Amino acid sequence: MEDVVVGVDVSKDRLDVHVLPSGEAFSAPRDSEGVAVLAERLSGLGAALVVMEATGGFETIVAAGLAAAGLPLAVINPRQIRAFAQALGKRAKTDPLDAEVIARFGQALQPEARPVPDEQARNLSELVARRRQLVEMMVAERNRRRRLVQPKLIKGVDRVLAALQQELTALERDIDQTIRGSPVWLEAEELLTSVPGVGDKTARTLLAEMPELGKLDRKQIAALAGLAPYNRDSGRFKGKRRIAGGRSPVRTALYMAATVAARHNPLLKAFSQRLRQAGKAPKQALIAVARKLLTILNAILRDRRPWQTA
Numbered sequence: 001m002e003d004v005v006v007g008v009d010v011s012k013d014r015l016d017v018h019v020l021p022s023g024e025a026f027s028a029p030r031d032s033e034g035v036a037v038l039a040e041r042l043s044g045l046g047a048a049l050v051v052m053e054a055t056g057g058f059e060t061i062v063a064a065g066l067a068a069a070g071l072p073l074a075v076i077n078p079r080q081i082r083a084f085a086q087a088l089g090k091r092a093k094t095d096p097l098d099a100e101v102i103a104r105f106g107q108a109l110q111p112e113a114r115p116v117p118d119e120q121a122r123n124l125s126e127l128v129a130r131r132r133q134l135v136e137m138m139v140a141e142r143n144r145r146r147r148l149v150q151p152k153l154i155k156g157v158d159r160v161l162a163a164l165q166q167e168l169t170a171l172e173r174d175i176d177q178t179i180r181g182s183p184v185w186l187e188a189e190e191l192l193t194s195v196p197g198v199g200d201k202t203a204r205t206l207l208a209e210m211p212e213l214g215k216l217d218r219k220q221i222a223a224l225a226g227l228a229p230y231n232r233d234s235g236r237f238k239g240k241r242r243i244a245g246g247r248s249p250v251r252t253a254l255y256m257a258a259t260v261a262a263r264h265n266p267l268l269k270a271f272s273q274r275l276r277q278a279g280k281a282p283k284q285a286l287i288a289v290a291r292k293l294l295t296i297l298n299a300i301l302r303d304r305r306p307w308q309t310a
Contacts, residue, residue, distance in 0.1 A: 197261025
């Protein structure tokens with residue numbers, strides 16, 4: 001008997017559902033009651049896999065409700081779904097059609113179901129995401145300030161920067177209290193920051209954005225972060241290997257940490273120097289250092305053992 005695979009298209013107010021192989025389609029409201037009804041109905045169908053897109057936060061309540069009901073859930077990058085739809089020749093786009101495409105994606109590719117972060121992890125993720133937004137706004141305001149000449153306008157920008165800094169300070173205090181309030185996270189943060197080059201901000205980004213850290217193998221975790229190189233070869237043409245996809249906040253945090261680790265972490269400094277001597281460009285070497293750093297951090301959390309110098 002063929003496994004039941006379910007595609008769920010999540011919008012602001014509604015959930016469109018498509019079930020394979022039966023082809024059954026229905027919808028439900030995107031609220032607590034609708035999610036509960038959906039979870040009960042899918043449990044009754046014996047769903048082997050439920051697939052949905054990451055839709056910028058709308059999927060959170062749905063994913064939490066389905067995971068709490070014990071349903072195997074895979075949350076997929078929307079770009080993968082779009083590419084799959086194009087490969088199928090599906091140009092029309094409606095919510096019911098999207099649900100069908102998502103179901104067919106799950107049936108064809110069988111993505112691995114992964115555990116959904118608990119409420120504490122989601123709260124930390126929101127705090128870290130908001131901190132990132134504030135930092136980006138401050139960078140934008142500083143760039144605007146450099147182009148201004150009128151003192152009145154400069155003072156206005158300074159007031160905005162002061163307000164943003166105040167918000168940032170309060171937010172970082174909330175993040176610190178969240179980490180300190182959880183013994184498990186506090187231990188994980190201490191393990192991660194034991195590695196030279198990894199500061200508390202990098203550790204907290206990883207804890208918030210990559211709950212799978214320490215639970216996957218090195219190839220899987222590198223692909224999840226978007227640090228796994230992909231070949232670009234065709235016939236006799238041998239293209240450069242490039243990284244793509246993944247979780248950009250994690251990749252950015254690791255890249256910044258790698259710039260520090262390549263100078264101050266003895267192991268990674270030697271690794272970077274070997275790559276440069278072998279002819280690798282500076283950016284290529286840093287990406288390789290970031291990937292190796294992630295592998296080290298993954299092993300440290302897996303084994304629950306802090307960094308040890310040789």
